[in-house]
Amino acid sequence: MTVAQETPNLTFDCETGNYHTFCPISCVAWLYQKIEDSFFLVIGTKTCGYFLQNAMGVMIFAEPRYAMAELEESDISAQLNDYDELKRLCLQIKRDRNPSVIVFIGTCTTEIIKMDLEGFSPRLEEEIGIPIVVARANGLDYAFTQGEDTVLAAMANRCPSEPPAPTKEKEEDTAAATRFQKLLNLGLKKKEEAPPVATEQKEHHPLILFGSLPDPVAANLEHELKKQGVKVSGWLPTKLYTELPVVQEGYYVAGVNPFLSRTATTLMRRRKCKLVGAPFPIGPDGTRAWVEKICSVLDIEPQGLAEREAQIWESLEDYLQLIRGKSVFFMGDNLLEISLARFLIRCGMTVAEIGIPYMDKRYQKAELDFLARTCQEMGAPIPKIVEKPDNYNQIQRINALQPDLVITGMAHANPLEARGINTKWSVEFTFAQIHGFTNARDILELVTRPLRRNTNLKDLGWDKLVKEEAAV
């Protein structure tokens, strides 16, 4: 990869980093659901546990495949041996749940006391007979969705580099069915083979996609690529840890989310893959650019994408009418901000500020260029990108700008609403299905919800609901 050039036109700023976001250990919430044979062990304190318990809401009651290894005073003061303690817990997990992989999530505390998780996990792995993947998803270094990045980066090292020795059954599995068809077969009778796909597969280099998406969304993106004759050889992560894709030198890899820079780096440097630097498939514009870029790298002429995109835009018209010309302010907490801002500008909104926890200008280069181009084409002002924002300062700016919509964390949403400012809770974008052509509507459903709600209430005169303007 060449040294990234500063994208022209965009301005970058960096503030104090006093902002609200979720702790990166929250990634266990969606990853344990995605990787069905995994068990996530968060090695931390009551603080971590309390966060997970509250942030995960009702999921906590559904016998989740995650637990805290809660450190006590004797662990901190090294009166107990970390290795023995973890071994005891892992054996208990093995006995009760028998997972195919245990993921250790290192936290702030394990960093500070320098618990050597990477060091002793190979030995532990051998003794208990279950793979152990170590991811340091702590609040000292990372924000929210970056947690997934650390886990996937660790898993990228575990992808096999050779296909498994073909036993008879396996052969049939891998050769006869694509990954997509296999997924479909899960719920069906063996006999009903999926019908052959109309579009012919073209010969191209193997392509691996990385990023954890709900199965329907992943299947949908694969379907889009398949229509262009692109075959997806595998996903990181997979539904099962035991099915991690084969990754060999020279494979192409493409990210589906903007926060996966460590995973991308690992795939490039450690696994010698070639990264397809593309905008992310968020919004119809992003999806088209993503598919086009993948096609162009694989030497395929994309078909019918312009029509497809236009058709999606047309179907969004009712929502677009609501937001055209309105302004939006991203406080920044989940790294989806650049892609979402780019999409919303294409929708006709203006973006006052894009707050973002961390900006990898190399990994997101194509997305940043696309953002600049979108602004140009839409005649929209260039937003300021604020890395490590300061929430206090941002609220001053919000007060001054009075944007039509603030996309923010739950800590600020109610207080802003009480001051007459429309807000959308940012975490919903992380859990909603927002990728691909098909889900563009879901993004706008989220974005327009506060506007639609407040239109319904607008004649009641209940805009400002705080007595004394607090000194903020």
Add this chain to the structure above:
Amino acid sequence: MKLAYWMYAGPAHIGTLRIASSFKNVHAIMHAPLGDDYFNVMRSMLERERNFTPVTASIVDRNVLARGSQEKVVDNIVRKDQEEQPDLIVLTPTCTSSILQEDLENFVARAQLDAKGDVILADVNHYRVNELQAGDRTLQQIVQFYINKARKQENLATEKTPQPSVNIIGVSTLGFHNNHDIRELKTLMAELGISVNLVIPDKASVHDLKKLPQAWFNLVPYRELGLSTAKYLEQEFDQPYVDITPMGVVETARCIRAIQGVINDQGATADYEAFIEEQTLHVSQAAWFSRSIDCQNLTGKKAIVFGDNTHAAAMTKILAREMGIHVVLAGTYCKYDADWFRQEVSEYCDEILISEDHGEIADAIACLEPAAIFGTQMERHVGKRLNIPCGVIAAPIHIQNFPIGYRPFVGYEGTNQLADLVYNSFTLGMEDHLLEIFGGHDTKEVITTTMSASSDLNWTTEAQGQLNKVPGFVRGKVKRNTEKYARAQGLSEISLEVLYAAKESVGA
């Protein structure tokens, strides 16, 4: 190390933050890594708070790890002092700062030089105390700080008010039904002819703390929060306190009688017996409820109670003593205060369970098979799994436990609420049980979950497979909308293409 994924009481800093953010114009600064300010989310969501939660973090990151916080904490304190001009800034240690062992006391002293407001360091250790103990300690610490400050400035108000008056201690943010309880307690005090001198920490100003000694006595409604403060005030000013939780008819009467004793010792001539009788027999419906045939039907039914000390103890006594229900097990997660709990409930239940392990309680519930459970959200979910109804009586709680409607647990209106809670829990269970005995709703066989069960449309294998992956609770809707779309388009077969197209066109 212990394996855990659910905890009843939160980490220490939560207790400190609950106290700090209950006061008016007090700001807490956590010495913590990014993401530890989750307290703000909880307060904003659960309490549906209109104002910004006055809690910020002085972020501990890699640089801090390498070189120490140095000026960062001091700068953050001084900055907040200028921005918001709080009366007090409470520097709050977390599990992270506990092991970094930086000299936070020193940071506070340095920040105090530049800050106009007061600055203190919360005296709590993550590894020694939990949320409840930390809250109790922090409240006492703040009170002591301002009493001492007033002494130094010689403006401590020690003269008692002319008429009997009370400080109500321990009402805080994120406390279980605290905002309703305080309204009920104020009403009760007014009816008893006692003026409320101060309520702390709820919406109090730290400048008012110097007036605490003016009250004739202190009322501590909750066992977990405020007792240290009451004891401190007793020791300093000989100010008596009443720590009987007025929850349930008998306990409310006992609390009122204790108050009567305390103020009469100081020269009042209160006689509350007539008031107690009138309230018990005619205002509160709970005594009448116990006598009614509804309650008769509950006689001897088995219940399990689990929660914090205050609520679990009160509930156990109400069920056993006031309703004739058989409490087979009463338990608390307040391990640090277990002796008190044992003493309170031992004569009202068969078995006592002191545990912080939710698995242990769940097992006990499964073994004992009660007709109803009174516990926290965790017990509610255990009940769901076992098909046993549950009334929620203590934290940890969800947003539905912060009702907008008036729902006190204390005082005479509280007794009414509790009677409803108990009766509704049991009848729900009965209703389910009867339905089952008589074969359930008779419409069960007729209505299918989707209206389009006998569809004339063909789903291709691919599309069907994709539909099956849609979460169950919306699958019916997706199916209906897709078929509606297909019919409108005159299609007889639903392929993957059609499924996606339908979603794109109608957001199915």
